[in-house]
Amino acid sequence: MTRTSSHPRPAPADDLGVDLYRTMARIRHFETAASRLLASGELPGFLHLSIGQEAVAAGVCRALTDDDYLTTTHRGHGHCIAKGARIDLMLAELFGRAPGYCGGRSGSMHLADPGLGILGANAIVAAGVPIAVGGGLAAATRGRGQVAVAFFGDGAVAEGVVHESLNLAALWRLPVLFVCEDNQYAEMTPTETHLNNRDITAYASAHQVPAETVDGNDALAVFSAAERMVRRARDGDGPSFLHCRTYRWHGHFEGDAQNYREAAEVEAWRGRDPLRVLRLRMADESVPTAIDAECEREIALAVEWARAQPSPDPGSVTAHVYQPDGASCGS
Amino acid sequence: MTRTSSHPRPAPADDLGVDLYRTMARIRHFETAASRLLASGELPGFLHLSIGQEAVAAGVCRALTDDDYLTTTHRGHGHCIAKGARIDLMLAELFGRAPGYCGGRSGSMHLADPGLGILGANAIVAAGVPIAVGGGLAAATRGRGQVAVAFFGDGAVAEGVVHESLNLAALWRLPVLFVCEDNQYAEMTPTETHLNNRDITAYASAHQVPAETVDGNDALAVFSAAERMVRRARDGDGPSFLHCRTYRWHGHFEGDAQNYREAAEVEAWRGRDPLRVLRLRMADESVPTAIDAECEREIALAVEWARAQPSPDPGSVTAHVYQPDGASCGS
Amino acid sequence: MRKLKYWQAINSGLAEELRRDPAVMLLGEDVGRPGGAFGATQGLHAEFGEHRVRDTPISEAALTGTAVGAALAGLRPVVEIMFFDFVTLAMDQLVNQAAKMGYLSMGRFPVPLTVRTMCGAGLGSGPQHAQGLEGWLAAVPGLKVVWSSTPADAKALLKAAIRDPDPVVVIESAALWSVRGEVPDDPEATVSIGRAVIRRSGRDATLVAWGAAVTRCLTAADILAAEGIDAEVLDLRTLSPLDTEEVLASLHRTGRLVVVQDATGPCSVGAEVIRLAATEGFAALRAPAELVSAPFAPVPFPPGLERAYFPQDDDVVAAVRRSVGKEM
């Protein structure tokens, strides 16, 4: 990457594959823990997990620095973790505890971290997409080579605001990467029922935004496409669109009865586990095994810590509706 | 047309060209009269005229029957006239007089006529587009071969709801004709400033909706494309998209100072007057001349009549906010 | 009479109207084959087929607009906007189109459209899935707005909405989803839109509520009764047009008004009810009106904060005590 070197990310101790594997493993263990905690009644609210989709988050965010922006969705844990969010603060938020990312008041779907450019997860389908365009606009204005990434699902593509956003980003040549995480369903509705053109890149091409489809279960493929697109953006050549075909192993939300799909379909995709796909390409089997163990420990500790945190004071429910004069943010 | 014959329109006394010319002349004279009336202070409110764009309205609506639906925009007089709306009632509405299409309460931008399938002009850019899709949905449900046409401008293409509507119509193979009247500007903003891809058909193609660009100043060309698309729709083959390149001679609204374009540009397009384009192809020069005279008389009489009508009773301002039980409409 | 859950009553109302009138059509995300994200349309796709019960893309604006057009062209579409918060994406079509077309056409173009939506308050679903935006809709001339507090009403008002010539927004409560109640078997049993109902008579104070808050008012009224305070509980059922007669009549009986709502206070339906009392009902009002509402903040998600946020029985009890001058 040409310009990224000017805002270096904590140098990976090891090579690309290991780095990608570690990110995916952290996501996998995080999501698995969250799933268990919800099932056992410890977590309140709704949880939408990204197990099976880890390669997209890992691959795209590996091409970013802390200085870049992203927005994500109701299914956003993976993107936040890959962007560097703190797992302990995320878990505290899922538990609804005071030290959580949002003070414990928002739960899973609104994680945000100014320091890492995470402009927010979002419980409104597609709403994060123009917000990322805004990140791109600020980046272009500032001229430091930052980029903004919008993660969204196949279902979001039917929302008009995505098309409006593509047009704006293209007109203004903004450094925005649109990442469509196509997991074949919008809630319980298969993609062919909600999008007439199953080739999702076509919607971007209509706006003359360069678009590409990749195997969303192959972290190296995702990374290599994302890296090219991020470079274009940093070089001032405008937005790109990355269409990642993948699959979610769990239900739309934890507890979803999943009558709308066959067990065999899920099994087939489990066979293409993004972690295994990468593991098979790694020279030394012991490295991923060690990483898995490490992640499991990390998450277990974080869960324990988060669980022990205090709930927010009910009296705080009206705090921060308005900000004090002079409050500001952004870099 | 295969099925149109089953709901015949009052048979044109004369051939296609003459029929198209008459429609365009009626629009031209109507708009010219409206322009004069506004300038002289007789008409209140805003007026958006379609002088120069008559071939689109005439060509498309010639392919329709009274049983078909349309929706239009703030610049919708021409479409209503071409669909068969009564000029006297339209003028009364522009004057804000009681017998007008909307009881004189709505003015230029909300003309609607259930009997003619005119589902409404609209002062909200692009709002009529999904409404036409709804007309198409009713038509498909009823199965009598009706079609629905949405007229909208180049500016409207940037509204997300247009893309959502294309997707819906395509998914459900609805008999909808999307007609983009590309007059090169959205208010004071040239199209290249508001749409990144100047080839507007691309937005439809992305949804696999067949799309075509035609010379929007050539009524015969518009008609011939529209006729084919309408036939497809009646035959159950789904939506199409007709992109018509044209130009408005007047300002965005009557009174617009038009600092945003060169007089020479306007002159060049005046040279391609859709009425003259057609007239030059007609065998007998005296026919259009006679039509013009006829239209001028018709409009003059209608203006006189409308001007003499009473204003709505101010006490009626709250009538029809809610409808009596059992009220219904539609065919 | 059968005992049905709130959602089953909705389901049964939809089935009956689909059976009765071939012009009725359902549209929404997951309403077809999956039977609704929360089950309200179960079995309907199987019985009525994919043309009358349509799974749609996530396109709230076009969906609502399509329904407006279909209504103008003779159908009676029922659109589901999954959560109330998502009406933000359909406001142009609801407010500028559906609500105005009957008016602008002098009644020649009625819009017999029904929009169903669910308020997620109480689910722990957080600030973008639990808002009470009924005040926006009740502020719009041309729209009707209903919200049922019982399974019987959930069915009857939905059926009335579908048969109504005007666009009606039917708000459903996630918090009541599995509550059971008696529901009449007669498929012609509807409830008139525009009529409130007294759920409990009383002489000392009028409690006005709708949707899930009605239950809390009834509980509060029981607690108050034990203290000798006799509260009347009025369930509005229709939020627009408001049943001003019934509200004023009750106020004249009791002289005291406490409005309870899960929505925030400013410019709300509760504010409107109090506006009515302070203008037309002023002579009857013997104590300050009370608005028991959510605080002016977004809805927090965890159970502890949700409880602190939405008005509880205690809050209602305290407000009525203040109103009748018996603070403790």
Place this chain on the structure above:
Amino acid sequence: MRKLKYWQAINSGLAEELRRDPAVMLLGEDVGRPGGAFGATQGLHAEFGEHRVRDTPISEAALTGTAVGAALAGLRPVVEIMFFDFVTLAMDQLVNQAAKMGYLSMGRFPVPLTVRTMCGAGLGSGPQHAQGLEGWLAAVPGLKVVWSSTPADAKALLKAAIRDPDPVVVIESAALWSVRGEVPDDPEATVSIGRAVIRRSGRDATLVAWGAAVTRCLTAADILAAEGIDAEVLDLRTLSPLDTEEVLASLHRTGRLVVVQDATGPCSVGAEVIRLAATEGFAALRAPAELVSAPFAPVPFPPGLERAYFPQDDDVVAAVRRSVGKEM
């Protein structure tokens, strides 16, 4: 002090803020090269260039969302939504996004966004270009809403909005567009958001209004003065958060409340002001409150009907007379 027209004051406020802070950016349909559909941004494109004063597509939702993102990322965007009625297309971004981000992030992510929009009432522009939807916005925790009745305020409140850490919707009145007034030269002159102002002191009744209706209240107050009725005129200026102190203080002085608004009545800002009087201000209220508003109907377009529709001087005068018990 200079005499400026209302729109010139807006123009001057925008220019000063663009000059003062490089993070300020204007976005909107026709705001750039054309200088605004109604002239408010004239000259700004020339002075500040196409990157800071951007002509946009007709995409209200994405535009507002883009501005939210830009605000989160450190800019101070000012978005123009040409007519108030078009906020219907941006409600998700305004309400679910801009208004909630500061709250959800515990103040770590403020959204210093300004949305300018114009209410077309009085232009003869009809039912989709003349609505007063301020009640919707004032109902949303996290949003601030201001509406100026004079050129000086139009400038000062706009500047305060741009400097504010929260999303502020600045509503402008087409009806006041060419009204002239004194405007301070000092570029640091701002008006605090959240503070109402007394435009005329009086002892007999409190008239509360905002935007273009303030002028009609002042005229009505003159007419009433000639009859010996001394009306106080309170211009709210900020509709949310409401200056409850000033409203209650005035009510305590006069004991009578008449709210005048061009919007329709139900669930409106007027209803909210009366709600305040009937709850916290009840002890001071000596007569029924009065809401002088548009009837519950869409806005008709022709001049005769527009006059019948929007409250006029006479309607205000009559309401105050009723309130003080001097009907004629």
